[in-house]
Amino acid sequence: MNDATPNPKIIEPTIFELSSPGRKGVSMPASDVPEQPMPEKSLLRDDLPLPELAEVDVVRHYMRLSKFNYGVDDGFYPLGSCTMKYNPKINEDTCRLYGYLYTHPLQPIETVQGNLALMYELQEWLKEISGFAAVTLQPAAGAHGEFTGVLIMHAYHKSRKDAKRTKMLIPDAAHGTNPASVGMLGMTIQQIPSDARGNVDLAALKAACDETVVGMMLTNPNTLGLFDENIEQVVKIVHDCGGLMYGDGANLNALLGIVKPGDLGFDIMHFNLHKTFSVPHGGGGPGSGPVGVNSALAEFLPTPLVGMLESGNDDKPPLYGFIEPKKSIGRMKAFHGHFGGGLVRAYTYIAMHGADGLKDIAQYAVLNANYLLARLRATYHVPYDRICMHEFVAEGQFAGSDVRALDIAKRLMDYNFHPPTNYFPLIVHEALMIEPTETENKNTLDAFADALIKIADEAKSQPDLLHDAPKTTRFGRMDEVKAARELVLCCWLPEDYGD
Ligand SMILES: *Cc1c(COP(=O)(O)O)cnc(C)c1O
Numbered sequence: 001m002n003d004a005t006p007n008p009k010i011i012e013p014t015i016f017e018l019s020s021p022g023r024k025g026v027s028m029p030a031s032d033v034p035e036q037p038m039p040e041k042s043l044l045r046d047d048l049p050l051p052e053l054a055e056v057d058v059v060r061h062y063m064r065l066s067k068f069n070y071g072v073d074d075g076f077y078p079l080g081s082c083t084m085k086y087n088p089k090i091n092e093d094t095c096r097l098y099g100y101l102y103t104h105p106l107q108p109i110e111t112v113q114g115n116l117a118l119m120y121e122l123q124e125w126l127k128e129i130s131g132f133a134a135v136t137l138q139p140a141a142g143a144h145g146e147f148t149g150v151l152i153m154h155a156y157h158k159s160r161k162d163a164k165r166t167k168m169l170i171p172d173a174a175h176g177t178n179p180a181s182v183g184m185l186g187m188t189i190q191q192i193p194s195d196a197r198g199n200v201d202l203a204a205l206k207a208a209c210d211e212t213v214v215g216m217m218l219t220n221p222n223t224l225g226l227f228d229e230n231i232e233q234v235v236k237i238v239h240d241c242g243g244l245m246y247g248d249g250a251n252l253n254a255l256l257g258i259v260k261p262g263d264l265g266f267d268i269m270h271f272n273l274h275k276t277f278s279v280p281h282g283g284g285g286p287g288s289g290p291v292g293v294n295s296a297l298a299e300f301l302p303t304p305l306v307g308m309l310e311s312g313n314d315d316k317p318p319l320y321g322f323i324e325p326k327k328s329i330g331r332m333k334a335f336h337g338h339f340g341g342g343l344v345r346a347y348t349y350i351a352m353h354g355a356d357g358l359k360d361i362a363q364y365a366v367l368n369a370n371y372l373l374a375r376l377r378a379t380y381h382v383p384y385d386r387i388c389m390h391e392f393v394a395e396g397q398f399a400g401s402d403v404r405a406l407d408i409a410k411r412l413m414d415y416n417f418h419p420p421t422n423y424f425p426l427i428v429h430e431a432l433m434i435e436p437t438e439t440e441n442k443n444t445l446d447a448f449a450d451a452l453i454k455i456a457d458e459a460k461s462q463p464d465l466l467h468d469a470p471k472t473t474r475f476g477r478m479d480e481v482k483a484a485r486e487l488v489l490c491c492w493l494p495e496d497y498g499d
Contacts, residue, residue: 080433131262145270257359
C-alpha cells in the first residue's frame with residue numbers, strides 16, 4: 001500500500017452527516033438590547049445550511065478528531081530545529097488568569113499596569129538571557145522576527161547614507177525562512193558554504209565580504225546542531241566589511257545561561273518563545289518571535305516598546321507605559337504581539353525556572369542529544385560527527401539499500417514515535433535531524449534509539465516493511481506533495497454549491 005486510501009472501516013462521518021434537523025447545542029438567552037432593522041434583502045440569504053447537532057455530538061466529534069493527531073502530550077517528538085519540548089501546564093493556568101484574559105489593548109494604561117509590568121519584565125529577562133540592550137515583543141513568530149531584523153538592518157545602513165548595501169550572506173545550512181525574509185525586501189543573497197567540520201567556511205566568507213554586504217544571518221548552534229568553532233572570527237569578518245550580524249535564535253535552547261549571543265558579537269537576534277520558552281506550537285500557533293538588538297540599533301526597534309515611565313518607591317509602584325524609539329521602523333503587529341498565548345506563557349516558564357533552571361535546560365538538552373548520538377552513531381552515519389549541541393543530523397540511508405530517510409521516518413510512526421525532521425538541512429543527504437529536548441527521560445531516549453536500531457535491521461532484512469510504512473496509523477503513506485498543492489480544507493460542501 002503506497003497511497004492515502006483510507007481503510008473504509010475508519011472513514012468517519014462528517015459533522016454534516018451527523019446532522020439531524022431540529023437538534024440544538026445552544027439555547028440563546030432572551031435579547032437584552034433593542035431590536036434593530038435587518039439590512040436590505042439583497043444582503044441576506046434565505047438559507048444557511050449548517051449542521052444541527054446536540055452539544056454532546058459536537059464534543060464527541062471534536063474529541064475524535066483530536067485523537068487523530070499526535071502531539072508532544074502523546075509522546076516523543078524529536079523534530080529537529082523545532083524544539084518540541086513539553087509545555088508545562090502551569091503556563092495554561094497563568095495565561096487564563098482573569099486579569100490577563102479580559103483586558104483590551106486599548107484600555108487606558110493605568111488600568112493595565114499588571115500586563116505592562118509583565119511585558120516590561122519579560123523584555124528585561126530576554127535582554128539578560130541574550131546580552132542585548134533592548135527587546136521588542138511584537139513579532140508574531142521567528143520568521144516575522146527575521147523580517148523585523150532585516151528591516152532594522154536596512155534602516156541602520158540607510159540612516160548612515162550607506163545605500164549600496166544590498167547583499168545578505170546566508171550559510172548553506174540555514175533555515176529556509178532566512179532567505180525568504182531577505183527576499184521579501186528585494187535584497188540579494190549570497191550563500192556561504194560550510195567547511196568539513198560544519199562551521200562557516202572562513203575563506204568563502206572573506207571572499208564574499210565587500211562594501212555591498214548588509215550583513216550575515218547565522219544560526220548558532222547551526223542546523224547541524226554544531227556550535228561554530230570560529231564564531232568570533234566570523235563576526236569580525238562581517239563587521240570589518242561594515243555588515244551587521246543577525247542571529248537566528250531558534251537554537252537558543254542549547255545556550256540558555258551559558259552563552260549570550262550579544263557577547264559573541266551578534267547585533268540582532270530573534271527569540272522563538274514557542275521553541276525555547278515552552279509556548280505550544282505546531283498546528284498553527286500562536287507563535288512569538290521577540291527581537292533583541294544592541295544599543296546602536298535600539299532606536300530602530302518597532303514602536304511602541306513597553307517602558308517604565310516613572311520608577312516606584314516604597315509607597316508607590318512604578319508606572320509602566322509605552323515609549324517610541326526615535327527612528328523606529330514602525331509597527332510590526334497590531335497592538336503588542338501575542339500577549340496571553342505567547343508572552344504570559346513564556347514569562348511563566350522563565351519565572352518558574354529562574355537563572356539556574358534555565359542553565360539546567362540547556363545542559364540537559366545538550367546531554368540528551370549527545371546521549372542519542374552516542375547510541376546511534378554506530379548504526380547511522382553522522383557526516384559532521386563531533387560533540388553536538390541540542391540536536392544532530394544523521395543520514396537515513398544504508399549502503400546497498402534503497403531505503404530512504406522518508407521510509408525510516410514513516411516506520412518510526414509504527415513504533416509510536418513522531419519522526420525527526422527529514423531532508424533538512426540540505427547539506428546532509430537523506431537527513432534525519434534529531435532533537436530530543438531536555439524534557440525526555442533516559443527510558444524514552446533508549447526506547448527511541450532501540451526503535452531506530454531495529455529499523456536499521458529491518459531495512460536490511462525486510463525493506464518493504466519500511467517502504468510501506470506506516471501501517472498502524474489511520475491512513476497509510478500520504479502523497480505529501482498532492483496534499484500540500486491540492487489542500488482540501490472543507491470535506492463537505494452543500495449539494496447545490498456548484499462546480
Ligand atoms: C523554526 C525556525 C525558524 C522560523 O521560526 P518560526 O517561528 O517557525 O517562524 C527559523 N530558523 C530556524 C533555524 C528554525 O528552526
